[in-house]
Amino acid sequence: MKKERLSYLQIHPKDNVLVALRDLPKGFEVDFGGQRFFVREAVRAKHKFTIAALEKDADVLMYGVLVGKMNYAVAQGVVISTDNLRHASDDFKLGNRKLDWDKPDVSAFEGRTFNGFHRSNGTVGTANYWLVIPLVFCENRNVLTLKSALEEKLGYHVASKDYSDEVDELIARYQAGASVDELLAIDLSSAKAGKEKMRLFPNVDGVKFLNHNMGCGGTRLDSDALCGLLAGYIAHPNVAGATVLSLGCQHAQASILQEEIRKRDAAFDKPLYIFEQQFEGTEQELMQKAIKATFAGLTQANKQTRQPAPLNKLCIGLECGGSDGFSGISANPALGYVSDMLVTMGGSVILAEFPELCGVEQELSDRCIDEATAEKFMHLMKTYNAKAEADGSGFYMNPSPGNIRDGLITDAIKSAGAAKKGGNSPIAAVVDYPGIVNTQGLNLLCTPGNDVESTTAEVAAGANIVLFTTGLGTPTGNPIAPVIKLSTNTKTFQRMPDIIDINCGTIIDGEETIQETAYRILDYVIQVASGDTQPKAVQLGQDDFIPWRRGVSL
Incomplete structure (x- = not known):
C-alpha cells in the first residue's frame, strides 16, 4: 500500500533545518515539533529551511553534524542558500572505537549465488x-x-552506437533535395540500426x-x-x-x-x-x-565459462555523481543498506571520494577497526585537504553548480549525504590510491570526488560491480566493471531512462522503505553479476577511464 508522501523531513533529531520533499509555496504552513510556522519564501524540493531563527555565525546541523555557519541572522522558515550559509565542519581527532552495529537481516539472500x-x-x-x-x-x-x-x-x-545510421539518413534526405528546415524536422528515431x-x-x-x-x-x-x-x-x-x-x-x-x-x-x-x-x-x-x-x-x-559463486565474492564499489538534495535520504542510504548486507554475508565494499567525506571524518575514524586504521584515514584526509588548500581549492569548493542548484549548498552537506553509502558497519581497511582492496568488509579508498577518476580507481582496487547514485543524471561507466546507475528521484529516472537502471525515488514518493529498495537493488546486482542483465552504461558502451594525477582534483 502506498504511504502518504510527506512534504518535509527532519533527517536527524539534532538537525535545525528541514528538507522540502516537494515544492512548498510561500506561506506554506509547517507543523513540526509542536509548533506551527509558515515558510517565508517558496522552497523548492530538495532545499532546506530553518526550523527556528538563527543568529549570525550560528551552527547549521544536518544528519546530526555541523554542515555550515550562518553568514547573517535569519528568521524561522527561511530557505538556506549560498548567500546566507558558508561551509563549516567539525574538527576530528583519534577517538574511541565504535564498532557495535546492527547487522541487517540477510535471510532472503541466504544461499543465493551469481554465475x-x-x-x-x-x-x-x-x-x-x-x-x-x-x-x-x-x-x-x-x-x-x-x-x-x-x-x-x-x-x-554495434553499428548504430556511433550514430552513423542517423547520418546516412540525413545524407539521403539532403541528396533528395531536403531544405534546411526539412532536415531539422526529420525524426531520426526511425533511422535503420545496424545489426550486431x-x-x-x-x-x-x-x-x-x-x-x-x-x-x-x-x-x-x-x-x-x-x-x-x-x-x-x-x-x-x-x-x-x-x-x-x-x-x-x-x-x-x-x-x-x-x-x-x-x-x-x-x-x-x-x-x-x-x-x-x-x-x-x-x-x-x-x-x-x-x-x-x-x-x-x-x-x-573463450575457454572460460560462468560458474556459480557465493555472494561474498562480490566486491561492490560505491559511487555518486550529479548528486542532489535527495541523494542522502533515498539512494545513498539504500546503498548503505546494501553495503551492510554484503558485509554481513562476507563480501567487500569500497567507499571512496575523500573530498565528499569532509565533515564526517570523526564518525568514520571512530568506526575504523583499530587505531592504526583510523590514523591512516585521518592522515590521508588532512594531507589531501592541505594540498588542495595550498593550491587554492579546498574541499569546501567540491560542490558543483548542479549540486548547489539542487540543494547541496556546502561540501559538508554533500559529504554527510554521500557518506550514507557506506552504511553502518565497521571499517575494515583504508587503502591509498592506486592500491588494491583485499579485505572483506567495508574499505575506504582515497580517491577524488570526480566521477570518472573515482570509478576508475575503485575498479582498479578490485570492484567487480559499481553502484552509482545520481540525482541530476550522469552517464558514467567503466570499461571492465558493470556500473549500475540509481536515481535519487523519480523525475530524473523518468526523464533519463536510457542511462538509469533503478529508481530510488520510490523512497521519497512513499512507495518503498529503504530496506525494500535495498533488496530490489541487490536482486538486480545478482542479475548483472551473472551476465543475465546488462546495465545501461554497458549497453551504451560508456567506457570511461581517467587515471588520477595525484595533484589536486576534487
Missing part, C-alpha cells in the same frame, strides 16, 4: 574481458588502430581498448601510480588477459608494471603480452605481432 568467472587466485569476475592498454600516451594511436582492426570483425561493435554481428568468442564479453594521456613527461609519482592503476586492471577478476603497448623510453616502464602486477597477484598466470615499439621496429611489425597475440589470447579467454 561468474572463477580466477586461479580465488577471485570471481562478473564479466570476462580482454584488455589492450598503452603504457604511455605515445601508443594511443596504435591502440586505436588495433581497435579499428579487431572490434567489429570479432563481433563487439555474432561474436566469434561468445564467452568473452569484449575487447576493451584504454587510452590515457600519461606515462611520461610528468612526475615519477604519477607514472608509478599509473603502472599501479593499470596493474589493477590487468589483475582484475573481470579481465582474462591483456595486450600492452609500450614505446620503450617512457617513465612508465614495463618492468614497473610487471612488479605492480606481482604485488596484486604473486602467482599471476593470465596471458600477458607486452610489446615495445622501439624494440619491435616498424609500426607494421609491432601491429602484426600485437594482433596475433591478442587473437591467440582471446582463444584462451
Whole structure:
C-alpha cells in the first residue's frame, strides 16, 4: 500500500533545518515539533529551511553534524542558500572505537549465488574481458588502430552506437533535395540500426581498448601510480588477459608494471603480452605481432565459462555523481543498506571520494577497526585537504553548480549525504590510491570526488560491480566493471531512462522503505553479476577511464 508522501523531513533529531520533499509555496504552513510556522519564501524540493531563527555565525546541523555557519541572522522558515550559509565542519581527532552495529537481516539472500568467472587466485569476475592498454600516451594511436582492426570483425561493435545510421539518413534526405528546415524536422528515431554481428568468442564479453594521456613527461609519482592503476586492471577478476603497448623510453616502464602486477597477484598466470615499439621496429611489425597475440589470447579467454559463486565474492564499489538534495535520504542510504548486507554475508565494499567525506571524518575514524586504521584515514584526509588548500581549492569548493542548484549548498552537506553509502558497519581497511582492496568488509579508498577518476580507481582496487547514485543524471561507466546507475528521484529516472537502471525515488514518493529498495537493488546486482542483465552504461558502451594525477582534483 502506498504511504502518504510527506512534504518535509527532519533527517536527524539534532538537525535545525528541514528538507522540502516537494515544492512548498510561500506561506506554506509547517507543523513540526509542536509548533506551527509558515515558510517565508517558496522552497523548492530538495532545499532546506530553518526550523527556528538563527543568529549570525550560528551552527547549521544536518544528519546530526555541523554542515555550515550562518553568514547573517535569519528568521524561522527561511530557505538556506549560498548567500546566507558558508561551509563549516567539525574538527576530528583519534577517538574511541565504535564498532557495535546492527547487522541487517540477510535471510532472503541466504544461499543465493551469481554465475561468474572463477580466477586461479580465488577471485570471481562478473564479466570476462580482454584488455589492450598503452603504457604511455605515445601508443594511443596504435591502440586505436588495433581497435579499428579487431572490434567489429570479432563481433563487439554495434553499428548504430556511433550514430552513423542517423547520418546516412540525413545524407539521403539532403541528396533528395531536403531544405534546411526539412532536415531539422526529420525524426531520426526511425533511422535503420545496424545489426550486431555474432561474436566469434561468445564467452568473452569484449575487447576493451584504454587510452590515457600519461606515462611520461610528468612526475615519477604519477607514472608509478599509473603502472599501479593499470596493474589493477590487468589483475582484475573481470579481465582474462591483456595486450600492452609500450614505446620503450617512457617513465612508465614495463618492468614497473610487471612488479605492480606481482604485488596484486604473486602467482599471476593470465596471458600477458607486452610489446615495445622501439624494440619491435616498424609500426607494421609491432601491429602484426600485437594482433596475433591478442587473437591467440582471446582463444584462451573463450575457454572460460560462468560458474556459480557465493555472494561474498562480490566486491561492490560505491559511487555518486550529479548528486542532489535527495541523494542522502533515498539512494545513498539504500546503498548503505546494501553495503551492510554484503558485509554481513562476507563480501567487500569500497567507499571512496575523500573530498565528499569532509565533515564526517570523526564518525568514520571512530568506526575504523583499530587505531592504526583510523590514523591512516585521518592522515590521508588532512594531507589531501592541505594540498588542495595550498593550491587554492579546498574541499569546501567540491560542490558543483548542479549540486548547489539542487540543494547541496556546502561540501559538508554533500559529504554527510554521500557518506550514507557506506552504511553502518565497521571499517575494515583504508587503502591509498592506486592500491588494491583485499579485505572483506567495508574499505575506504582515497580517491577524488570526480566521477570518472573515482570509478576508475575503485575498479582498479578490485570492484567487480559499481553502484552509482545520481540525482541530476550522469552517464558514467567503466570499461571492465558493470556500473549500475540509481536515481535519487523519480523525475530524473523518468526523464533519463536510457542511462538509469533503478529508481530510488520510490523512497521519497512513499512507495518503498529503504530496506525494500535495498533488496530490489541487490536482486538486480545478482542479475548483472551473472551476465543475465546488462546495465545501461554497458549497453551504451560508456567506457570511461581517467587515471588520477595525484595533484589536486576534487
